[in-house]
Amino acid sequence: MGVFVHGTVGLQHAAMAVYNAWVDRVPVLMIGGNGIDADKRRPGTEWNHSVQDAAAMVRDVVKWDDAPGSLQHFAESTVRAYKIAMTPPMEPVLVMADIDLQEEAVHGKGPKIPKLSRSIPPQGDSAALAEAARWLVAAKAPVIVADRMARDQRGVDSLVELAQLLGAPVIDLGGRLNFPNQHPLCHSERRRALMREADVVLLLEVADPWGQFNSMSDPHKVQRLVAKPDAKVVNLSMQDVYVRSNYQDFQRYLPADLSINGDAQASLPALIEQVRKAMPAGREAQSKERANALGAQAKASRDALRESAARGWDATPVTTARLAMETFGVVRDEPWALVVSDRIPWARALWPATQYHQMLGGSGGQGVGYAAPGAIGAALANRDKGLLSVSFQPDGDLMYAPGVLWTAAHHKIPLLMVMHNTSGYYQEVMHLQRMAAMHRRRPDQALVGNEIDNPAIDYAKLAQAHGVWAEGPISDPALLNAALKRALAVVKTGRPALVDVICQPR
Numbered sequence: 001m002g003v004f005v006h007g008t009v010g011l012q013h014a015a016m017a018v019y020n021a022w023v024d025r026v027p028v029l030m031i032g033g034n035g036i037d038a039d040k041r042r043p044g045t046e047w048n049h050s051v052q053d054a055a056a057m058v059r060d061v062v063k064w065d066d067a068p069g070s071l072q073h074f075a076e077s078t079v080r081a082y083k084i085a086m087t088p089p090m091e092p093v094l095v096m097a098d099i100d101l102q103e104e105a106v107h108g109k110g111p112k113i114p115k116l117s118r119s120i121p122p123q124g125d126s127a128a129l130a131e132a133a134r135w136l137v138a139a140k141a142p143v144i145v146a147d148r149m150a151r152d153q154r155g156v157d158s159l160v161e162l163a164q165l166l167g168a169p170v171i172d173l174g175g176r177l178n179f180p181n182q183h184p185l186c187h188s189e190r191r192r193a194l195m196r197e198a199d200v201v202l203l204l205e206v207a208d209p210w211g212q213f214n215s216m217s218d219p220h221k222v223q224r225l226v227a228k229p230d231a232k233v234v235n236l237s238m239q240d241v242y243v244r245s246n247y248q249d250f251q252r253y254l255p256a257d258l259s260i261n262g263d264a265q266a267s268l269p270a271l272i273e274q275v276r277k278a279m280p281a282g283r284e285a286q287s288k289e290r291a292n293a294l295g296a297q298a299k300a301s302r303d304a305l306r307e308s309a310a311r312g313w314d315a316t317p318v319t320t321a322r323l324a325m326e327t328f329g330v331v332r333d334e335p336w337a338l339v340v341s342d343r344i345p346w347a348r349a350l351w352p353a354t355q356y357h358q359m360l361g362g363s364g365g366q367g368v369g370y371a372a373p374g375a376i377g378a379a380l381a382n383r384d385k386g387l388l389s390v391s392f393q394p395d396g397d398l399m400y401a402p403g404v405l406w407t408a409a410h411h412k413i414p415l416l417m418v419m420h421n422t423s424g425y426y427q428e429v430m431h432l433q434r435m436a437a438m439h440r441r442r443p444d445q446a447l448v449g450n451e452i453d454n455p456a457i458d459y460a461k462l463a464q465a466h467g468v469w470a471e472g473p474i475s476d477p478a479l480l481n482a483a484l485k486r487a488l489a490v491v492k493t494g495r496p497a498l499v500d501v502i503c504q505p506r
Helices: 008-013 015-023 071-085 099-103 126-138 153-166 188-197 209-213 264-278 283-310 320-331 345-350 371-383 404-410 426-438 443-447 459-465 477-491
Strands: 002-007 028-034 064-066 093-098 142-146 170-172 200-204 214-216 223-225 232-237 258-261 336-340 388-394 415-421 469-474 497-502
Touching: 028 071, 064 071, 071 093, 093 099, 126 200, 126 232, 126 258, 126 264, 142 153, 142 188, 153 264, 153 283, 170 188, 188 209, 188 283, 200 209, 209 214, 209 232, 232 264, 283 320, 283 345, 320 345, 320 388, 320 415, 320 477, 336 371, 371 388, 371 404, 371 415, 415 459, 415 469, 415 477, 426 443, 459 469, 459 497, 469 477, 477 497
Parallel strands: 002 028, 028 093, 064 093, 142 170, 142 200, 200 232, 232 258, 336 388, 388 415, 415 497, 469 497
Antiparallel strands: 214 223
């Protein structure tokens, strides 16, 4: 769990980060300061930085907030805030402390800090889980889809046990590392093909259930069903338990045949037990036979991906596939953790990830400016765990908050940052090119406002100016491996390092 201490202006600056934390279900305890009593505010800054209700600016995207009026109230609110934030669905919370509460001396006895009593994550209804188990066991083509399910390795291991028991393929959408990506039953790359065949689909904490069964073309917005019309849907999630009315991330409504309110990770052991009870004689052999066939398909898919990754291996600018695989070649023997794992799809698909910490997902809200602060925060947590943190850092994203480089250098946070330097916001460029074609406008003008060039930014010098070891820009792929090894040597001494690589957009 992260802790963020701020004033009113700091909360304004961090509003987008709070939004990203909410969308991605990140528990963060924010403790803020504000001046409430007008007769006690000092002239100038304290007036400018005070509001009537400081939490109002982020109330739509925090799980709970409070403004305690005494030290004892503050002690109880902070413990309560931690408990609420760490109870699924885990989300950010905010406690605002008045400036007088912070500055006045303690009179008499200090506050009594109450004992923390953690809430047990809620398990889904037993009868509903038993019904879901019967459907899954009877299915000819069951499919499991997981998104924000696993909180730790226990969640990963439970999902492996369930999938092997059923012989069911798993589609990991990447909100967390829910399933080992080299497992024979991991079929994340075959999502559409599997959904066309599935007769029972189990959704585990899926943020966008509708999107798994339907497609919406860009830019024409043509809707198309991509699954069997009669497929049974089991939705196991805490999504319906906690919904905000203004900012909404639950996506379009999908009718489920069986909707179970409960924490998916906490419910999996009971579901596994019910599946075992529902298994008829000979069903386990059938599961193994199906798993073997799926394993052969998974191997063929991975082989095709590796072959695709090798295309243009020596091209300049560096391909994203080579960037991913050269980086893995350098860190593979280390206890690595890809702390922002949604930026380079090749890494998520081809780096063999078996442990929960190895792929931490990305910004739930797709906020630009997330990758660098998010990676450094995760690297700080990993430092005490003895993990080597790696991140692929987009160029435009870094320019939103380059000061975090100084934070990493100052606090000696070991992080290997590999720049995905495309000299532009190319996801936006590609969308604008599609829109230009649709409206018969000039597609070459999509670069206006989205190109970061003329002059090009030297990210190595930017990092060095903040005290971070850096090298680049590198455009020759033959020089990449040696540069990454030099950077790794720096990171292993307990310091951050950055390698600036001129890359292809995708």
